[in-house]
Amino acid sequence: MASTPRWAGFFISLEGIDGAGKSTQGAALAGELSRAGHDVVALRPNDTQLGDLLRGYLLQQHQVPVEPWTEALLFTAGRVQLLRERVLPALKTGAVVIADRYADSTIAYQGGGRGLPVAMLRQLHDEACKGLWPDLTFLFELPRRVAESRQRSQQLPLDRFETAADGFHLDVQAAFEALAVAEPERIVRVDASRSPSAVSEAIYETVKIRLASRRGAA
Numbered sequence: 001m002a003s004t005p006r007w008a009g010f011f012i013s014l015e016g017i018d019g020a021g022k023s024t025q026g027a028a029l030a031g032e033l034s035r036a037g038h039d040v041v042a043l044r045p046n047d048t049q050l051g052d053l054l055r056g057y058l059l060q061q062h063q064v065p066v067e068p069w070t071e072a073l074l075f076t077a078g079r080v081q082l083l084r085e086r087v088l089p090a091l092k093t094g095a096v097v098i099a100d101r102y103a104d105s106t107i108a109y110q111g112g113g114r115g116l117p118v119a120m121l122r123q124l125h126d127e128a129c130k131g132l133w134p135d136l137t138f139l140f141e142l143p144r145r146v147a148e149s150r151q152r153s154q155q156l157p158l159d160r161f162e163t164a165a166d167g168f169h170l171d172v173q174a175a176f177e178a179l180a181v182a183e184p185e186r187i188v189r190v191d192a193s194r195s196p197s198a199v200s201e202a203i204y205e206t207v208k209i210r211l212a213s214r215r216g217a218a
């Protein structure tokens with residue numbers, strides 16, 4: 001039996017390493033849900049003025065080494081603003097919010113990747129973002145080398161995380177895996193190595209089921 005909804009809308013996040021297909025699938029899911037008559041708000045972490053400024057610095061500058069806690073605090077700061085300015089108002093009106101990355105990314109990247117204590121990062125999120133987690137999270141799973149080759153074929157300049165050593169990305173992936181094991185109800189794993197349409201179909205099927213069970217609980 002599903003618990004009583006915390007908001008009128010439905011909050012979905014997309015997680016996984018760069019090149020996994022999150023942006024592609026976020027757009028596809030937004031299209032499917034809109035066609036089915038839902039109000040959809042698709043958000044990236046950059047979708048507030050502060051978030052854009054902070055991420056611009058954290059991702060794009062390559063000169064100054066950035067401390068792990070600086071990364072954790074600034075990504076979290078951007079998320080607090082995103083939640084307050086964009087996510088919560090949309091959920092209140094009953095929209096389906098699709099967030100391209102959310103708090104699991106900070107746990108995976110700054111916890112798994114940079115080695116900060118995961119329990120502290122979780123506490124930081126719980127305090128700063130009132131412990132608000134998505135109703136449903138998709139974890140895009142695929143080998144790092146496949147994600148890397150997809151990225152390379154885009155021929156875009158790589159950011160500070162994309163250029164990190166292989167070991168970093170493997171640690172990030174392991175941390176994502178651990179999160180999925182710990183929260184199997186919220187975090188649904190997706191085999192992201194398949195074709196875009198196969199991945200979209202799997203995601204949309206799960207979303208339809210969860211939305212239906214949400215309606216049953218409301």
Ligand code: ADP
Nearest residue numbers: 017018019020021022023024150154194195196
């Ligand atoms: P992310 O947002 O996770 O970094 P993107 O959605 O930007 O990933 O996808 C990275 C690249 O891989 C893009 O060029 C995209 O067109 C391509 N891509 C996305 N999904 C697939 C897929 N299932 N199969 C092959 N290529 C894909």
Ligand code: MG
Nearest residue numbers: 022023024100
């Ligand atoms: Mg993306």
